[in-house]
Amino acid sequence: MQSQPGLRATAPMLFGLQPLEDTERSFAWFAAMREAHPVFFHEGTGIWQVFRYDDVLNVLTDYARFSSNAFEDVGAFFEGTLLAKDPPEHRKLRNLVNQAFTPRAVARLADRITQITQELLDAVLAKGELDVVADIAFPLPAKVIAELLGVPDQDWDIFQRWAQADPSAPPARRLAGRTMRQEMEEYFTDLIAERRRVPREDLISALCQAEVDGQKLSQNELLSFCVLLLAAGQETTKNLIANAIVCFTDYPDVMERLRRQPELMPAAIEEVLRFLPPVWFLLRRTTIEVELGGQRIPPGQNVLVWTASANRDPAQFPEPDRFLIERSPNRHLAFGHGVHYCVGAPLARLEAKIALPLMLQRLGRLERVSGVPIMVNRGLVFVIRSLPIAFEAATAGSQR
Numbered sequence: 001m002q003s004q005p006g007l008r009a010t011a012p013m014l015f016g017l018q019p020l021e022d023t024e025r026s027f028a029w030f031a032a033m034r035e036a037h038p039v040f041f042h043e044g045t046g047i048w049q050v051f052r053y054d055d056v057l058n059v060l061t062d063y064a065r066f067s068s069n070a071f072e073d074v075g076a077f078f079e080g081t082l083l084a085k086d087p088p089e090h091r092k093l094r095n096l097v098n099q100a101f102t103p104r105a106v107a108r109l110a111d112r113i114t115q116i117t118q119e120l121l122d123a124v125l126a127k128g129e130l131d132v133v134a135d136i137a138f139p140l141p142a143k144v145i146a147e148l149l150g151v152p153d154q155d156w157d158i159f160q161r162w163a164q165a166d167p168s169a170p171p172a173r174r175l176a177g178r179t180m181r182q183e184m185e186e187y188f189t190d191l192i193a194e195r196r197r198v199p200r201e202d203l204i205s206a207l208c209q210a211e212v213d214g215q216k217l218s219q220n221e222l223l224s225f226c227v228l229l230l231a232a233g234q235e236t237t238k239n240l241i242a243n244a245i246v247c248f249t250d251y252p253d254v255m256e257r258l259r260r261q262p263e264l265m266p267a268a269i270e271e272v273l274r275f276l277p278p279v280w281f282l283l284r285r286t287t288i289e290v291e292l293g294g295q296r297i298p299p300g301q302n303v304l305v306w307t308a309s310a311n312r313d314p315a316q317f318p319e320p321d322r323f324l325i326e327r328s329p330n331r332h333l334a335f336g337h338g339v340h341y342c343v344g345a346p347l348a349r350l351e352a353k354i355a356l357p358l359m360l361q362r363l364g365r366l367e368r369v370s371g372v373p374i375m376v377n378r379g380l381v382f383v384i385r386s387l388p389i390a391f392e393a394a395t396a397g398s399q400r
Contacts, residue, residue, distance in 0.1 A: 023276070023376075027321065030309035039293030048295075048303045053313035053333075055293050056305040059284055060337040063087060066284035068340055070302050081228040087339060094343070096217050097225060099210040101203065103346045109144060110350060116143050117355045121362050125393050132245050132387040133238065136359065138164070141237035141351055145229060148347075150195065150202025158187070163234050181227060188226045192219070203229075233344040235383075237351050239278030240269070242384040244356055247272050249368045249389070251323050255360065258325070262357045268325035269352050273311075274332035275323050280308040282336060307333040364392035 033040060033051045040049045050056055059066045067086050082093050117140060124130040142163040143156075151159050162184055192204055199205040207217055207225065217225070248255040258268055284303045289296060297303065311332045312320040335342035342348075360366075368374075369388040376384050 026308075027312055030306060030312060034309060034313060039295040039297075041295070046302065048297055048301055050292065050303060050305045051309040051313075052293065053310040053316040056307060056310040056333060057337060058292065059303060059305045060282065060333065060340070063090075063339055065287055065290050066303060067287050068284060070283040070285035081224045082343070083228060083232065083340070090339060092212065092215065093217070093221060093225075094339070095212045096210045096215070096221075097207065097343060099206070099212070101343055105203075105206075106346045106350055109148065109347070110354065112147065113140070113144055113351055113354045114358070116140055117358050121358060125362070130363070130389045130391055132389055133242050133384055134386070136355065137238045137241040137245075137387075138234075140241070140355055141234040141348075144237075144347070144351060145234050148203045149226060149229065150191070150200055150204050155187075159230075162230055184227055184230065185223045188223050189219070192222055192226075229344065233347065236278045236342070236344065237348040239383060240272065240348055240352050241355055242387050243276040243278060244269065244272045244352060245359070245366065245387060245389065246368075246374075246384065247276055247323055248360075249366055252365075252367075254323065254325055255366065258357070259360045262360075264325055265357050266349070266353055267327070267330075269349060269356070270330045270332065271323060271325045271327050272352075273334035274317070274327070274330055275311070277308050277311060277332070277334040279334060279336075281306050282340075307336070362393070363389075366391050 030051055033049070038050070038052045038055060040051070041047075042049060050059060063086055068090070069084050069086065082090065082097065085093060117136070120136050120139060124135050130136070139160075142160060145163075146156060146159050162180060188204075192208065195202070195205045196208050199209065204222070204226070207222055210217060248258070254268070258264055281304050284305065286297050286299050286301045286303060288299050291297075311317070311334065314320050316331065317327070335345040335348075367390045369390055372386075372388050374384055374387055
């Protein structure tokens with residue numbers, strides 16, 4: 001288990017603030033690693049890293065040998081959540097959650113998502129400037145999840161503070177993360193008790209009533225799901241919308257085509273998810289000794305699979321470094337794979353499918369503000385902190 005010479009300097013790209021322009025260097029590094037060291041042990045972190053599509057898919061699919069309890073090491077937000085559970089416990093939780101979080105239930109949110117997006121766009125049109133993250137990408141999914149859970153309007157301020165927390169906080173920040181999680185659990189304990197007394201048409205009420213084979217979610221399981229949905233659900237959608245605007249402004253011809261042909265947006269969203277995904281890697285832990293990519297990995301080892309690298313693997317995606325909105329097939333791994341496929345994926349897709357066409361229609365031509373660095377945090381998720389955009393408001397006749 002030795003690190004290969006010459007690569008140690010590039011491997012610590014795992015965390016830290018870096019300019020967005022560094023992403024091309026990251027993808028070049030992925031390409032080099034896929035070719036020379038597809039399964040690589042980094043001594044500095046003690047983590048095995050996996051780069052090729054087939055190997056990443058193998059790890060994500062084989063939950064018996066690659067356990068998801070490695071997510072317990074990421075931060076306080078994920079401890080005890082569905083994300084960190086393996087079957088059969090995971091299967092029970094997933095089946096119960098699926099009863100309340102169905103695609104049909106998500107689809108009923110479409111009108112409200114449209115209304116929220118229009119209100120947010122009205123606000124930026126009135127002030128004549130836009131930060132995609134602060135003005136659209138963050139408040140939209142945060143408001144949707146607050147309403148989905150049944151959080152009262154008067155509690156939006158505290159909910160917004162929790163939603164802005166970094167779910168991928170490194171170990172040095174775990175104490176603060178646990179304190180915030182305690183606040184969240186105390187709040188949701190009261191809200192769950194209220195919904196049990198007087199159910200409403202919201203997700204918490206549905207989760208309280210969900211039952212499979214006579215089993216319901218326990219209090220701790222309900223709390224963990226609320227925390228997970230807040231910490232991970234809104235973050236993924238926020239990053240998806242911001243990353244989409246980065247891609248569209250990098251490829252203005254694609255943006256103009258999407259404005260003329262909005263029916264292409266669902267396929268374009270899938271290409272954004274592949275090309276510049278909101279989640280760059282996932283973690284697993286070996287339960288037994290395994291062989292992967294010609295390497296023997298002992299039991300109890302943390303394994304980091306670079307889904308962002310897998311999504312650029314030329315063995316799976318022809319011309320992987322081209323942004324092609326009509327790419328088909330597009331079997332990207334942005335939402336994971338197998339039993340842990342993201343339960344919130346339908347909601348993230350729906351929000352992006354509604355918000356992005358409205359932004360292109362109402363804001364006219366979009367351009368990134370020159371001279372303003374876009375700062376990102378490459379942790380569990382790829383976070384664009386700020387995305388200032390110049391726009392030319394569309395005429396009233398071009399709006400819906």
